[in-house]
Amino acid sequence: MKSRLKDFFEVLGPSYRIIGPKIENGVVILAEIKYGDIPAGYRDSQKPGRYRLSPEKDSQVFSFSSGPDSFKRFLNPPLAELFHFHRFETGLGITSPPFSEKGGISETGLPICFMGIRACDLWALKLYDRIFPGGRVRDRTYESLRRNSLIIAFNCLYPSGNCFCLSTGTGPEVKDTFDVAVTELKDSFLLEEGSARGKEILGLLPLGHAGERQSLEKRERIETCKALFRKSIAADELPEIIFRNLDHPHWEDIARRDLECGNCTQVCPTCFCNTSYDFVYPGGISGEDKCNLELSGRRLRKWDSCFSRDFAQVHGGNFRLSRKARYRHWMAHKLAYMQDQFGLPGCVGCGRCITWCPAGIDITRELEALRPHS
Amino acid sequence: MKDTYDKSLPFAASIRWIKKETRDTLSFALRIEDEHIRKAYAFAPGQFNMLSVPGVGEAPISISSGPSDDILLHTIRVAGDVTTALSRFEAGNVLGVRGPFGNGWPMERAEMKRLLIIAGGLGIAPLRPVLRYMLKNEKPNASPAEIPPLIYGARSPRNILFRDEFRSYAAVFDVHITVDKADPQEHWSGNIGLMPPLLDKISLSSKAPDTTAFICGPEVMMRCLIEELLARGLRGENIFLSMERNMNCGMGTCGHCMFAQKFVCKDGPVFRYQDIAALLAVKEL
Known part of the structure; x- marks a missing residue:
């Protein structure tokens, strides 16, 4: 029965780029996949600074939890072209990249289907929908990639050792922002529509009828999952713990362990900071006056990290000179500032920053250390 | 209010004249090339533009002209890559401008x-x-x-x-x-x-x-x-x-100008002291 998941791929394949989980270098990443790529039956073991994947001999398909990747690599690419420029002495030509009305970056591109996105990442996606198109200025890269994207969400049944979405209220069950929600049951998958398009797609699949029994099994499985969580965060006391403790000596303690590699910002599904810079075509430079060359190139935007030492650099100095300040900025942005900025939690409890931190810094424990203990 | 031109793309502005204000500070009088943008462009005192030297980069520079002046004035201290590149420009040259951004003074x-x-x-x-x-x-x-x-x-x-x-x-x-x-x-x-x-x-x-x-x-x-x-x-x-910060996108999506939870590029650069007093008291936010 579970191999019927393949039907999804057959129905969606011609009209979407299906992005889903697959194994690469011993890690579950996200990529354009075919049905056979799904790492069925794999289980991951995640601890602070540790990730191991092993095949599990049970009949479960989605027994693995989130790897380092998330939707953000596809909707907010690590490197994106903002525009092409051609500069000459008395003029300037600017051309924006070809954005597609259909979705995707080029005219021939297909919209993206996210297959197997989890509850935590759906909250991050909701946040992204406010960060990028939410301002007064449109972000055309995000808007175009997000346009017509299809969300096939999966309820998490096996939290990793670093997951804490139960305490942030962002999982493990998907509640909204999806077209189709999937719950893996013992012998089948339960499919539920979340939008008109989701309903349309379900209509194209040869499905059996789901009744009370399946709903009950779904509830039981989600409850079982909730009992498996090992980590939690004091979400009710946020953002106050952060704002009251900006001068806490514990920041200094974290700074001593922090390597400033920026891994946490790369794997975090809500981190969005970037820097744009100009890339000049080496062949395109001409002109005799070296102060005023004719040249062309592209302005690119690449992911950056608030752990970069020059991230808050201005000509007169650096606003966050110390490592302590840079770590505090990151953690405060996650746990306090984002809620204020976008009205949604900046930490979705996915635990990626804990798993992928080479020093094993655990955001839940660091917050605990800032809490006043009676 | 929706802008009638795309603020994520620079538009061309030609330099009408350059005035040397001090040893390291120059004023650039600009004229927007595109007629449609020139008519649509309106700023409030205290707002800034992103000045672009394609091939070098972009820098946030406050607008120094009056709201009803017929030129757009930017007064720049030569400090970084972009301002150094600008200092080599002459009248008649063209640079890129995005903006205006920010909130401005409560006039x-x-x-x-x-x-x-x-x-x-x-x-x-x-x-x-x-x-x-x-x-x-x-x-x-x-x-x-x-x-x-x-x-x-x-x-x-x-x-x-x-x-x-x-x-x-x-x-x-x-x-x-x-x-x-x-x-x-x-x-x-x-x-x-x-x-x-x-x-x-x-x-x-x-x-x-x-x-x-x-x-x-x-x-x-x-x-x-x-x-x-x-x-x-x-x-x-x-x-x-x-407030001064290193605005990179001007639109609240790059994160560079964050002053605690404030985006200086869109929540500022002008702040009411009372709203940020507690934040100003903390070092290196």
């Missing part, structure tokens, strides 16, 4: 309330539109008590920006200038020393609670002056300051 207060303007160094650049605006809308026969004080501090006499304009500002403002130091050959007969003592030269006393202050300058200068103003009876809710 309704420039008309309604008693006003005090304080600028330090290059901090006069985002305040010049306010000065230009008030000069243009000068109220005739203002009683001496209603003349708003304008306090300006520079490193030395030759670092005073828009020096030739202060004479005209004196018609509308009670102008006080001080310099950190003056070489004998600079023939400076004005004030020498820090800015706070100048506050004693203006009479605030009974007017203090309903005086609005607009301040721009280095952060330490602003913090120190705000303390003095509060001690003299000004209210935190009536003090506005323009």
Whole structure:
């Protein structure tokens, strides 16, 4: 029965780029996949600074939890072209990249289907929908990639050792922002529509009828999952713990362990900071006056990290000179500032920053250390 | 309000003239090339543009012209890659502009309330539109008590920006200038020393609670002056300051200009002191 998941791929394949989980270098990443790529039956073991994947001999398909990747690599690419420029002495030509009305970056591109996105990442996606198109200025890269994207969400049944979405209220069950929600049951998958398009797609699949029994099994499985969580965060006391403790000596303690590699910002599904810079075509430079060359190139935007030492650099100095300040900025942005900025939690409890931190810094424990203990 | 042109893409602006203000500071008068954008472009005093030298990069620069001036003026200190590249430009050359961005000064207060303007160094650049605006809308026969004080501090006499304009500002403002130091050959007969003592030269006393202050300058200068103003009876809710950060996108999506939870590019650069007082007190936010 579970191999019927393949039907999804057959129905969606011609009209979407299906992005889903697959194994690469011993890690579950996200990529354009075919049905056979799904790492069925794999289980991951995640601890602070540790990730191991092993095949599990049970009949479960989605027994693995989130790897380092998330939707953000596809909707907010690590490197994106903002525009092409051609500069000459008395003029300037600017051309924006070809954005597609259909979705995707080029005219021939297909919209993206996210297959197997989890509850935590759906909250991050909701946040992204406010960060990028939410301002007064449109972000055309995000808007175009997000346009017509299809969300096939999966309820998490096996939290990793670093997951804490139960305490942030962002999982493990998907509640909204999806077209189709999937719950893996013992012998089948339960499919539920979340939008008109989701309903349309379900209509194209040869499905059996789901009744009370399946709903009950779904509830039981989600409850079982909730009992498996090992980590939690004091979400009710946020953002106050952060704002009251900006001068806490514990920041200094974290700074001593922090390597400033920026891994946490790369794997975090809500981190969005970037820097744009100009890339000049080496062949395109001409002109005799070296102060005023004719040249062309592209302005690119690449992911950056608030752990970069020059991230808050201005000509007169650096606003966050110390490592302590840079770590505090990151953690405060996650746990306090984002809620204020976008009205949604900046930490979705996915635990990626804990798993992928080479020093094993655990955001839940660091917050605990800032809490006043009676 | 939706913009009628795309602020994520630079538009071309030609340099009409360049004026050397001080040893390392230049003013660029720009004219927007595209007619549609030129008509649609409107800014509020205190806003900034992203100036682009394609191939080098982009820098946030406050707008220094008055809202009704026929050119767009930017006064730039040559410091980084972009400003150095700009310093090599000549009249007739074209650069890229995105904007305007940010919120600007609460100009309704420039008309309604008693006003005090304080600028330090290059901090006069985002305040010049306010000065230009008030000069243009000068109220005739203002009683001496209603003349708003304008306090300006520079490193030395030759670092005073828009020096030739202060004479005209004196018609509308009670102008006080001080310099950190003056070489004998600079023939400076004005004030020498820090800015706070100048506050004693203006009479605030009974007017203090309903005086609005607009301040721009280095952060330490602003913090120190705000303390003095509060001690003299000004209210935190009536003090506005323009913050400097390294805006990279101008649209709140790059994260560079974050000052705690504030995006200086879109929530600022002008903030009401009361709203950020607690944040200013913490180092390195």
